[in-house]
Amino acid sequence: MATRRPRQARRSPADLARTAISGLAPLLMRVRDGVRARPGWSAIAAVLVLAGFALGMLPGERAAETLEPKVIALPLTPGSAPPEELPSQLAEATPATVTDQEEQAAGGPAQGADGRPTPRLSDRAWTVVEVQPGQTMERIFRQVGLGPGLLHRVVNLDDYTRGLARIRPGDKFAFDIDDESGFRALRAELDEESWLFVEQGAEGLSSRVEPRSLDRRVVEANGVISSSLFNAAKGAGLSDNMTMRLANIFGWDIDFALDIRVGDRFALVYEEIWRDGQYLRDGPILAARFTNQGETFEAIRFDAGNGPDYFAPDGRPMRKAFLRAPLNFTRVTSNFNPRRFHPITRQVRPHNGTDYGAPTGTPVWAAGDGRVIRSAYNNVNGHYIFVQHGNNVVTRYLHLSRRDVRQGDRVRQGQTIGAVGMTGLATGPHLHYEFLVDGVHRNPRTVDLPDAEPLPAELMDSFLAAGRPLLARLDQFDPASPLMLAQRDQDSCEDDGTGC
Ligand SMILES: [Zn+2]
Numbered sequence: 001m002a003t004r005r006p007r008q009a010r011r012s013p014a015d016l017a018r019t020a021i022s023g024l025a026p027l028l029m030r031v032r033d034g035v036r037a038r039p040g041w042s043a044i045a046a047v048l049v050l051a052g053f054a055l056g057m058l059p060g061e062r063a064a065e066t067l068e069p070k071v072i073a074l075p076l077t078p079g080s081a082p083p084e085e086l087p088s089q090l091a092e093a094t095p096a097t098v099t100d101q102e103e104q105a106a107g108g109p110a111q112g113a114d115g116r117p118t119p120r121l122s123d124r125a126w127t128v129v130e131v132q133p134g135q136t137m138e139r140i141f142r143q144v145g146l147g148p149g150l151l152h153r154v155v156n157l158d159d160y161t162r163g164l165a166r167i168r169p170g171d172k173f174a175f176d177i178d179d180e181s182g183f184r185a186l187r188a189e190l191d192e193e194s195w196l197f198v199e200q201g202a203e204g205l206s207s208r209v210e211p212r213s214l215d216r217r218v219v220e221a222n223g224v225i226s227s228s229l230f231n232a233a234k235g236a237g238l239s240d241n242m243t244m245r246l247a248n249i250f251g252w253d254i255d256f257a258l259d260i261r262v263g264d265r266f267a268l269v270y271e272e273i274w275r276d277g278q279y280l281r282d283g284p285i286l287a288a289r290f291t292n293q294g295e296t297f298e299a300i301r302f303d304a305g306n307g308p309d310y311f312a313p314d315g316r317p318m319r320k321a322f323l324r325a326p327l328n329f330t331r332v333t334s335n336f337n338p339r340r341f342h343p344i345t346r347q348v349r350p351h352n353g354t355d356y357g358a359p360t361g362t363p364v365w366a367a368g369d370g371r372v373i374r375s376a377y378n379n380v381n382g383h384y385i386f387v388q389h390g391n392n393v394v395t396r397y398l399h400l401s402r403r404d405v406r407q408g409d410r411v412r413q414g415q416t417i418g419a420v421g422m423t424g425l426a427t428g429p430h431l432h433y434e435f436l437v438d439g440v441h442r443n444p445r446t447v448d449l450p451d452a453e454p455l456p457a458e459l460m461d462s463f464l465a466a467g468r469p470l471l472a473r474l475d476q477f478d479p480a481s482p483l484m485l486a487q488r489d490q491d492s493c494e495d496d497g498t499g500c
Pocket residue numbers: 338351353354355431432433499500
């Protein structure tokens with residue numbers, strides 16, 4: 001059950017709420033526990049999260065309310081067969097007495113069915129069973145000496161336990177069975193971040209969901225681009241997914257399709273999520289720096305009340321009114337060569353846009369929020385779309401294979417409005433993109449646009465308190481090198497004014 005949750009549970013609002021909280025609870029727990037592994041950075045991560053909480057993540061608080069342990073008491077029926085000796089094969093395979101962090105975090109004293117105190121979950125001697133191909137839950141119950149009657153009652157307890165009826169090979173279940181009193185508890189992996197406990201108490205069976213305590217390790221990576229961003233990132237140990245996330249943070253400042261140069265460099269501090277001593281997945285990027293053609297951009301993750309987002313050290317959002325490139329940079333081919341001398345008209349034509357070579361069908365995004373003022377076809381532009389943004393900026397998208405919006409439509413930044421093609425006067429599939437300010441063509445990759453409003457003054461203190469140590473950490477392993485910066489300036493080139 002490690003990677004899925006019961007279908008019923010997926011539908012339940014309580015479950016959604018629980019999912020929301022389960023990511024945060026372990027961190028909060030870490031704070032409570034005095035921050036074990038890497039005091040400084042864990043504390044910062046925790047401060048970030050706590051700041052987010054304090055700054056009005058109200059959904060989180062509501063989630064906490066819905067997360068009250070769900071206890072459904074059933075009449076006590078001693079229906080389960082008294083446990084016999086564990087099958088020896090099972091006992092050998094699973095000598096696990098689980099004493100990991102999860103148990104320490106979970107469970108308090110309670111009264112058992114016989115009036116004796118039920119052991120804390122941390123004290124339980126769990127017997128772990130891994131589901132083998134072809135096994136049913138009933139068979140597993142039988143293996144550990146429990147009867148079908150008990151299984152029936154467990155499964156029908158609530159929406160969470162109903163999922164126990166659907167198991168897969170590799171799922172792991174842990175049982176606490178007392179020699180005298182029989183079944184005491186069952187633990188299942190509800191999903192990667194939560195345990196489901198079913199316990200036998202004096203009042204009958206009850207179930208509850210507990211967050212598994214995930215270990216968030218703050219790690220860093222950096223690299224210098226010698227061939228491509230993805231190669232440099234791979235060399236730095238980043239997954240392609242993380243590389244995309246890194247690029248997306250800077251997608252409003254840097255055109256990753258056309259403006260990345262040899263010598264560009266990046267550094268980032270991010271979280272890795274570990275569980276049970278094993279790497280589980282990457283967590284969020286906490287801070288990042290990208291130096292592109294000598295210009296350095298920095299971003300810090302911060303929750304100003306609308307969920308975490310990225311802000312420059314001066315408090316201005318990284319998110320801006322216009323994307324630098326209106327398509328996924330990974331689809332852009334480096335060998336598309338815009339020509340000054342137009343191969344079809346055999347004329348030198350002024351070129352007022354940027355050309356992105358990309359496979360036909362590559363989605364084209366609206367560069368900013370706006371309204372479609374033209375969506376049409378002609379022999380020169382092919383299928384084309386013009387979008388009006390605010391009062392003075394118009395963006396144009398030409399040679400499309402497909403148009404997804406109509407004149408008058410409102411579009412959001414990043415919304416797919418069409419697809420790359422080679423309709424009209426085009427020698428190969430590419431997007432011709434124009435950016436006009438007050439009717440004048442400007443280079444969309446370098447045009448200065450009004451800055452977005454910075455964070456409100458009352459948030460700046462907590463933002464800086466969270467961000468400064470992260471920036472200092474970036475400095476530690478990515479010291480700014482004036483020599484490199486000077487060198488890179490000579491490499492930069494601008495290809496405006498070419499023809500397509
Ligand atoms: Zn062009």
